[in-house]
Amino acid sequence: xxxxxxxxxxxxxxxxxxxxxxxxxxxxxxxxxxxxxxxxxxxxxxxxxxxxxxxxxxxxxxxxxxxxxxxxxxxxxxxxxxxxxxxxxxxxxxxxxxxxxxxxxxxxxxxxxxxxxxxxxxxxxxxxxxxxxxxxxxxxxxxxxxxxxxxxxxxxxxxxxxxxxxxxxxxxxxxxxxxxxxxxxxxxxxxxxxxxxxxxxxxxxxxxxxxxxxxxxxxxxxxxxxxxxxxxxxxxxxxxxxxxxxxxxxxxxxxxxxxxxxxxxxxx
Amino acid sequence: xxxxxxxxxxxxxxxxxxxxxxxxxxxxxxxxxxxxxxxxxxxxxxxxxxxxxxxxxxxxxxxxxxxxxxxxxxxxxxxxxxxxxxxxxxxxxxxxxxxxxxxxxxxxxxxxxxxxxxxxxxxxxxxxxxxxxxxxxxxxxxxxxxxxxxxxxxxxxxxxxxxxxxxxxxxxxxxxxxxxxxxxxxxxxxxxxxxxxxxxxxxxxxxxxxxxxxxxxxxxxxxxxxxxxxxxxxxxxxxxxxxxxxxxxxxxxxxxxxxxxxxxxxxxxxxxxxxxxxxxxxxxxxxxxxxxxxx
Numbered sequence: 408x409x410x411x412x413x414x415x416x417x418x419x420x421x422x423x424x425x426x427x428x429x430x431x432x433x434x435x436x437x438x439x440x441x442x443x444x445x446x447x448x449x450x451x452x453x454x455x456x457x458x459x460x461x462x463x464x465x466x467x468x469x470x471x472x473x474x475x476x477x478x479x480x481x482x483x484x485x486x487x488x489x490x491x492x493x494x495x496x497x498x499x500x501x502x503x504x505x506x507x508x509x510x511x512x513x514x515x516x517x518x519x520x521x522x523x524x525x526x527x528x529x530x531x532x533x534x535x536x537x538x539x540x541x542x543x544x545x546x547x548x549x550x551x552x553x554x555x556x557x558x559x560x561x562x563x564x565x566x567x568x569x570x571x572x573x574x575x576x577x578x579x580x581x582x583x584x585x586x587x588x589x590x591x592x593x594x595x596x597x598x599x600x601x602x603x604x605x606x607x608x609x610x611x612x613x614x615x616x617x618x619x620x621x622x623x624x625x626x627x628x629x630x631x632x633x634x635x636x637x638x639x640x641x642x643x644x645x646x647x648x649x650x651x652x653x654x655x656x657x658x659x660x661x662x663x664x665x666x667x668x669x670x671x672x673x674x675x
Numbered sequence: 676x677x678x679x680x681x682x683x684x685x686x687x688x689x690x691x692x693x694x695x696x697x698x699x700x701x702x703x704x705x706x707x708x709x710x711x712x713x714x715x716x717x718x719x720x721x722x723x724x725x726x727x728x729x730x731x732x733x734x735x736x737x738x739x740x741x742x743x744x745x746x747x748x749x750x751x752x753x754x755x756x757x758x759x760x761x762x763x764x765x766x767x768x769x770x771x772x773x774x775x776x777x778x779x780x781x782x783x784x785x786x787x788x789x790x791x792x793x794x795x796x797x798x799x800x801x802x803x804x805x806x807x808x809x810x811x812x813x814x815x816x817x818x819x820x821x822x823x824x825x826x827x828x829x830x831x832x833x834x835x836x837x838x839x840x841x842x843x844x845x846x847x848x849x850x851x852x853x854x855x856x857x858x859x860x861x862x863x864x865x866x867x868x869x870x871x872x873x874x875x876x877x878x879x880x881x882x883x884x885x886x887x888x889x890x891x892x893x894x895x896x897x898x899x900x901x902x903x904x905x906x907x908x909x910x911x912x913x914x915x916x917x918x919x920x921x922x923x924x925x926x927x928x929x930x931x932x933x934x935x936x937x938x939x940x941x942x943x944x945x946x947x948x949x950x951x952x953x954x955x956x957x958x959x960x961x962x963x964x965x966x967x968x969x970x
Contacts, residue, residue: 523858
């Protein structure tokens with residue numbers, strides 16, 4: 408069974424963004440964005456292209472450093488924490504453009520996610536001494552659980568770069584789960600998928616919440632999916648938060664309709 | 676005929692040393708995407724350090740050897756931390772140019788400290804050469820096979836089986852993603868440079884014992900370049916095989932040159948002919964990864 412290493416005392420909100428502003432030179436990518444993510448929910452960030460969704464995710468994962476405001480994770484500020492230490496604290500992520508290690512097998516891709524839980528040091532680990540082998544086997548067992556969870560048995564030994572797009576997305580999710588995150592950031596998990604693949608992915612995301620107890624922050628363009636599986640939605644437009652609430656509330660918001668869904672209705 | 680066999684065996688033994696140095700080259704390239712043109716100078720630093728420990732401080736060989744390994748570890752980590760870490764994120768070509776600069780710097784610095792004359796190692800083995808089937812083989816070369824094989828096997832296990840090796844491969848492929856999975860890229864880089872420095876140091880000591888220590892030793896770093904290209908720039912196995920090919924080829928060239936052609940220096944340039952031919956015909960080398968992606 409995949410377990411979630413509970414890194415925290417019970418807090419109601421896993422992540423809080425407090426007045427986060429991010430600038431690149433004169434361009435404001437994010438302005439004064441605040442929201443709170445409740446433990447165990449699926450939280451979606453939506454908005455037009457260039458609204459700042461991925462920038463927001465990058466601020467959480469540590470790739471961008473906001474000039475103002477603070478991001479609080481499990482009651483502690485993330486300021487000054489490197490990308491890898493945030494991952495070690497339990498923030499996992501997938502990427503908008505596929506970012507698998509294409510030359511490695513699916514198994515190895517997922518194993519990379521276990522690296523930070525390595526107990527043996529570099530010498531014993533590299534030469535397989537003093538229990539390093541047992542540790543390796545224990546992690547292998549966890550990885551097998553993840554493979555079962557995401558139904559990747561068939562492609563376990565396949566080279567990741569040769570898989571179909573939908574499968575690669577799934578392997579990427581598996582790799583993010585392998586770090587046993589408390590909070591998982593999904594950047595367009597369904598982009599470029601067909602309907603069947605989207606349904607599968609939506610089911611997996613639901614299971615992340617329900618079975619593994621992970622909190623999910625997701626960026627997604629497919630409104631149908633967002634409305635179906637989200638507990639809470641934040642809408643960004645030109646870097647500002649324009650609405651927030653349950654999917655139904657957001658759908659009903661006039662500003663959102665103007666900025667976003669007004670056009671989407673015609674397309675749908 | 677005897678000369679031919681002698682040269683062949685020399686070629687294989689020297690080739691295994693080339694292979695070891697080529698592996699360092701590949702290690703650094705694989706994990707940091709940097710082609711280290713100061714590789715040869717690492718050998719030189721190792722050889723000079725060991726030599727001065729043995730002659731100046733008069734340590735016994737085994738102790739001098741171990742102290743050199745420790746020194747090279749620190750050397751590799753410091754070099755990475757002070758010179759190369761600030762360059763993370765810069766384009767590959769800038770970093771490569773810095774390694775060229777480092778090569779020049781170390782050449783000059785070592786020249787200043789140790790002088791430009793070749794110095795021999797004190798005799799380590801009681802017999803300088805060993806006779807096997809009527810062939811005279813340098814003891815140091817013969818003994819070098821042991822560390823070479825140990826290093827090769829360790830490298831193989833490290834990359835294929837251990838998760839540190841996996842972390843290194845992941846970092847090589849995409850630093851951002853590796854970081855997002857909790858891997859400290861800084862540590863991985865420091866480790867790669869440290870291993871490269873230590874292993875190069877070992878090779879430098881062996882070559883120094885056979886040939887004497889002088890700045891010319893650093894030329895190995897350039898000779899190893901054809902070996903890595905032949906094997907494939909990112910393949911550990913390829914590095915070993917490339918090293919052996921270049922070692923044998925060099926000695927074959929000497930044989931052909933000495934017996935028939937009488938050019939006089941084919942020995943020195945043959946590896947580079949191979950380098951050029953491989954770059955034209957098989958640029959990824961024998962075992963290198965080709966970039967293929969299904970879209």
